Amino acid sequence: MQFDLMIQNGTILTVNSRFDILQNGLIGVRNGKIEKITSLGKNEAPPPAKKVVDAGGGIIMPGLVNTHTHLPMTLFRGLADDLPLSEWLNDHIFPAEAAHITPESVRWGTRLACAEMLLSGTTTCCDGYFVEGEVAKAVVASGMRAVAGQGVIDFPAPGVPDPAENISTATDFVRQQMGQSDRITPSVFCHSPYTCSPETLRKAKRAADKLGVLFQIHLAETQTEYQQIQSEHGVSPVKYLDGLGLLDRNTLLVHAVWADAEDIKIISERGAKISHNPESNMKLASGVAPVPKFLAAGITVGLGTDGCASNNNLDLFQEMDTAAKLHKVHLADPTVMDAETVVRMATIEGAKAIGLDHLIGSIEIGKEADIIILDTAKPHLTPMYAPASHLVYAASGADVRHVIVGGRVVVKARELMTMDLKEVMAEVIAIAETIQNKNPGI
Numbered sequence: 001m002q003f004d005l006m007i008q009n010g011t012i013l014t015v016n017s018r019f020d021i022l023q024n025g026l027i028g029v030r031n032g033k034i035e036k037i038t039s040l041g042k043n044e045a046p047p048p049a050k051k052v053v054d055a056g057g058g059i060i061m062p063g064l065v066n067t068h069t070h071l072p073m074t075l076f077r078g079l080a081d082d083l084p085l086s087e088w089l090n091d092h093i094f095p096a097e098a099a100h101i102t103p104e105s106v107r108w109g110t111r112l113a114c115a116e117m118l119l120s121g122t123t124t125c126c127d128g129y130f131v132e133g134e135v136a137k138a139v140v141a142s143g144m145r146a147v148a149g150q151g152v153i154d155f156p157a158p159g160v161p162d163p164a165e166n167i168s169t170a171t172d173f174v175r176q177q178m179g180q181s182d183r184i185t186p187s188v189f190c191h192s193p194y195t196c197s198p199e200t201l202r203k204a205k206r207a208a209d210k211l212g213v214l215f216q217i218h219l220a221e222t223q224t225e226y227q228q229i230q231s232e233h234g235v236s237p238v239k240y241l242d243g244l245g246l247l248d249r250n251t252l253l254v255h256a257v258w259a260d261a262e263d264i265k266i267i268s269e270r271g272a273k274i275s276h277n278p279e280s281n282m283k284l285a286s287g288v289a290p291v292p293k294f295l296a297a298g299i300t301v302g303l304g305t306d307g308c309a310s311n312n313n314l315d316l317f318q319e320m321d322t323a324a325k326l327h328k329v330h331l332a333d334p335t336v337m338d339a340e341t342v343v344r345m346a347t348i349e350g351a352k353a354i355g356l357d358h359l360i361g362s363i364e365i366g367k368e369a370d371i372i373i374l375d376t377a378k379p380h381l382t383p384m385y386a387p388a389s390h391l392v393y394a395a396s397g398a399d400v401r402h403v404i405v406g407g408r409v410v411v412k413a414r415e416l417m418t419m420d421l422k423e424v425m426a427e428v429i430a431i432a433e434t435i436q437n438k439n440p441g442i
C-alpha cells in the first residue's frame with residue numbers, strides 16, 4: 001500500500017535514544033503517523049506515495065517543541081523593553097492586558113504567533129494565557145499542536161473579571177477542550193506563587209489532577225520573588241510549592257532560576273519538569289537557571305521562549321544558541337550544554353516536559369509526523385560535519401523550508417499554507433495602533 005506522504009532526499013536527525021543520523025533518508029507517513037524510516041541505497045527507488053516532499057539534501061528533523069509561550073503577547077512585542085520583571089509586569093503588561101485583551105485581539109495575536117512559530121520550525125508549544133479557548137481555536141486553525149493552559153490568578157483578568165471564578169473557568173475550559181481536537185491538550189496554568197493564594201494554588205492543582213492534565217506555574221523567576229516567598233512563608237519558592245503538595249510528575253515549573261541544591265533534590269524526587277527560558281531570563285535580568293545541575297539531577301528540562309514581550313521573538317533556533325552559550329560562559333566551562341543536549345531539550349525533552357513524548361519530539365515509527373526540513377544549501381551552513389552543531393550554533397528559524405504537522409504540509413517552500421499572513425499582520429498592526437494611541441509615550 002502506498003504512503004500518504006513521503007519525505008526524502010535529506011539527512012534525518014531522528015533524536016531517538018541513540019541520536020541516529022541517516023544519510024539519504026526517507027520517511028513514509030500514513031494517517032498522519034510515521035510508518036517507515038530508512039536510508040535509501042544508491043540506486044534504490046523510493047516506495048510509492050500520494051505526495052512527496054523533497055528535502056533537497058537538507059536536514060530532516062522532529063518539529064521543535066516550545067515549552068513556554070503566551071501566544072497572544074505578540075501584540076505587545078517591543079511595547080516595554082529594558083525593565084525588571086516587577087516594573088515590566090505591573091506597570092506595563094498587566095495594564096496593557098486589562099485594556100486590550102479581548103477574544104478578538106487574542107485571535108489575531110495567536111494567529112501571528114502560530115505563523116511565526118511554524119515558519120521558524122516549531123510545531124508544538126505549551127501555552128498559558130487568559131481567554132485560552134480563543135487561543136486553542138486559533139492554534140487548531142493554524143495547523144499547529146499545543147498544550148493550552150487557562151490562566152488562574154487572584155486578580156480580575158481578561159475574560160475572568162471575578163477572581164472567585166478563576167478555577168471554575170479553568171476547569172470548564174479543560175472539560176470543553178477534551179475531545180475537541182487531537183492537536184489541543186488542555187491544561188491549568190497558575191500565574192505564580194506571588195499572584196495566587198495558597199488556597200488557589202492547592203485548589204487549582206487538585207482540579208488539574210482530577211482532570212488528569214498538566215499543571216503549569218511560573219516559579220522562582222526572580223530574586224525579588226524568592227525573597228518575598230522566603231519572608232512570607234519562611235521557605236524557598238520550590239519548598240513552598242512542595243509544602244502545598246504541588247510538585248509531581250504532572251507539574252511544569254517555568255523558569256526555576258532561583259533554585260538551590262535542596263530545591264533541585266526536591267524537584268528531582270517529585271519528578272516535576274522544568275521549562276528553561278534563557279532569553280526571557282536574560283532580557284529581564286532575572287538570573288541564570290542552574291540547568292546543568294538540573295540535568296545532572298535527572299530532571300527533565302525543555303526549552304521555551306516565554307511571551308513576545310520578554311524575548312522578543314518565538315525562534316527556538318535562537319533560543320538553542322543562547323541556551324548553549326549562556327551556561328558555558330556562566331560556568332566558564334565550554335563542555336556544558338553540548339549541541340546534542342540542547343537539540344534534545346528543544347525536541348524530545350521538551351515533549352517529555354509537557355507530557356507528549358508518546359506522540360511527538362522524535363522521528364520514530366508510530367509517532368505523529370511532526371517534521372521540519374531545513375535548507376542547508378546556504379553559505380552559513382557550509383560545510384556540515386555534524387547536523388546538531390549547525391542547528392544550535394549556525395542555523396536560524398529562517399532556514400526552515402518545509403513544515404509538516406500530523407502528516408499535513410503546513411509550510412511549503414517557506415510559504416504558510418494555513419492562513420493569509422498579510423491579513424494577519426495587517427490586523428495586528430491595527431490593534432497595535434490602538435495600543436500605541438492609549439500609550440502615546442511609546
Ligand SMILES: CSC[C@H]1O[C@@H](n2cnc3c(O)ncnc32)[C@H](O)[C@@H]1O
Nearest residue numbers: 070093128129151152189191218307
Ligand atoms: C497565566 S500566565 C499569563 C500571564 O503571565 C504574564 N507573564 C508573561 N510572562 C511572564 C513572566 O515571565 N513572568 C510572570 N508573568 C508573566 C502575562 O503577561 C499574563 O498576564
Ligand SMILES: [Zn+2]
Nearest residue numbers: 070218306307
Ligand atoms: Zn511566562
